[in-house]
Amino acid sequence: MNVIIHIDEIFLKGSNQHLFFRQLKTNLEKLLPGVRTARIESGLWLENIQESQLEQLALIPGFANYAEAVKVKNEMEDIKKSIDNLIGNVKDVKTFRISAERSFKKFPLSSVQIEKEIGEYVRLKYNWQVSLGKPDLNIHIAIGKDTAYIFGNTQNAIGGLPTSSSGKVLALLSGGIDSPVAAYKIMCRGGEVSLVHFQNQTQVTEEVSEKIFDLAKTLSRYQPEIKLFMVPFANLQRQVVIKIPAEYRMIVTRRLFNKIADKIARENKFLALVSGDSLGQVASQTLENMTAIYDASGLLKLAPLIGTNKKDIIDLARKIGTMEISARPYEDCCSLFVAKHPATKARLKDVLKYEKLIDESIIDKTEVISYHISHNSITLC
Ligand code: ATP
Numbered sequence: 521m522n523v524i525i526h527i528d529e530i531f532l533k534g535s536n537q538h539l540f541f542r543q544l545k546t547n548l549e550k551l552l553p554g555v556r557t558a559r560i561e562s563g564l565w566l567e568n569i570q571e572s573q574l575e576q577l578a579l580i581p582g583f584a585n586y587a588e589a590v591k592v593k594n595e596m597e598d599i600k601k602s603i604d605n606l607i608g609n610v611k612d613v614k615t616f617r618i619s620a621e622r623s624f625k626k627f628p629l630s631s632v633q634i635e636k637e638i639g640e641y642v643r644l645k646y647n648w649q650v651s652l653g654k655p656d657l658n659i660h661i662a663i664g665k666d667t668a669y670i671f672g673n674t675q676n677a678i679g680g681l682p683t684s685s686s687g688k689v690l691a692l693l694s695g696g697i698d699s700p701v702a703a704y705k706i707m708c709r710g711g712e713v714s715l716v717h718f719q720n721q722t723q724v725t726e727e728v729s730e731k732i733f734d735l736a737k738t739l740s741r742y743q744p745e746i747k748l749f750m751v752p753f754a755n756l757q758r759q760v761v762i763k764i765p766a767e768y769r770m771i772v773t774r775r776l777f778n779k780i781a782d783k784i785a786r787e788n789k790f791l792a793l794v795s796g797d798s799l800g801q802v803a804s805q806t807l808e809n810m811t812a813i814y815d816a817s818g819l820l821k822l823a824p825l826i827g828t829n830k831k832d833i834i835d836l837a838r839k840i841g842t843m844e845i846s847a848r849p850y851e852d853c854c855s856l857f858v859a860k861h862p863a864t865k866a867r868l869k870d871v872l873k874y875e876k877l878i879d880e881s882i883i884d885k886t887e888v889i890s891y892h893i894s895h896n897s898i899t900l901c
């Protein structure tokens with residue numbers, strides 16, 4: 521089938537619009553194999569899309585809505601015929617309206633005249649009532665220079681900006697619910713997201729990585745190419761357990777995550793670190809503790825879920841397909857040794873004092889294994 525998509529935010533981009541359009545086209549072509557795209561006046565025209573790809577399409581960042589559509593010659597008889605075809609596929613319609621717009625101003629009829637003529641045709645032929653407010657079926661006619669695009673009700677898409685149009689960032693991906701959603705939110709604002717995961721092992725093995733791989737693969741439905749860095753963390757973790765008092769272990773561990781992430785980000789020219797932090801949700805997310813944790817890296821920190829409630833995060837996790845994977849049991853780095861009552865108002869001064877006990881030269885020696893993820897497949901870089 522063919523689909524028309526309409527943009528919203530890209531319209532605000534003035535003379536840079538074409539760059540955002542180009543990125544959106546590239547993303548769609550890579551993410552939806554076999555689909556051909558073309559720029560048209562009102563958005564993009566997608567050919568050869570499978571019905572099974574529509575669910576994914578609706579969650580690809582960068583456009584406002586979409587609808588199955590047909591393209592015909594811009595003549596009234598052809599338009600009427602295509603409307604008959606369109607109507608053949610719809611059910612449960614009692615009311616309708618016609619919404620016409622012309623980007624080709626030399627078309628002999630005005631938009632209102634097109635709406636009147638086609639509206640009358642449909643009303644008599646199908647015996648439906650006109651309703652301008654909330655019709656069951658809104659039949660859109662977009663008249664271009666040689667062609668007209670005809671489509672019915674539009675479906676909302678996720679909106680935002682095309683992934684990879686705003687620069688590169690590194691997202692800290694845990695096995696939890698929040699961080700994959702945070703990564704997705706940044707993709708929806710045009711960020712090109714790479715992922716880093718700190719693993720509770722001395723060596724990264726296929727088996728223990730499966731959950732993280734599955735999360736990353738799911739995110740690769742929305743951003744065509746993703747880099748994933750896996751960092752075996754057990755050696756550092758051992759030091760934390762031996763040297764740091766229980767109530768500070770989690771904060772020191774998070775700081776070490778940020779230090780290693782900072783190093784990877786700078787080496788790869790990423791401009792910010794992204795976390796799944798949500799204010800007040802767990803002990804690491806009090807304002808005091810976040811101050812102490814974020815201090816470990818001088819890079820910009822983005823926490824797109826900071827003001828989002830857990831329920832809304834879970835809803836989005838379900839929508840993008842990460843919830844089921846996040847819910848699988850997994851031994852997180854921190855779950856093993858976190859104190860029953862971790863410090864919730866840590867002072868940076870105290871944290872730094874304890875942190876000095878850790879031999880940070882290990883950070884430079886820490887192994888980082890990189891993978892490339894695309895189309896649901898993972899390759900070692
Ligand atoms: P999440 O559901 O994302 O795990 P959370 O509510 O469980 O978040 P924490 O476990 O305190 O909160 O983690 C806060 C943030 O720190 C995570 O959202 C993630 O960005 C980062 N993080 C935690 N553990 C890891 C890890 N093992 N590897 C990489 N990043 C991590």
Ligand code: MG
Pocket residue numbers: 694695696852
């Ligand atoms: Mg967690």
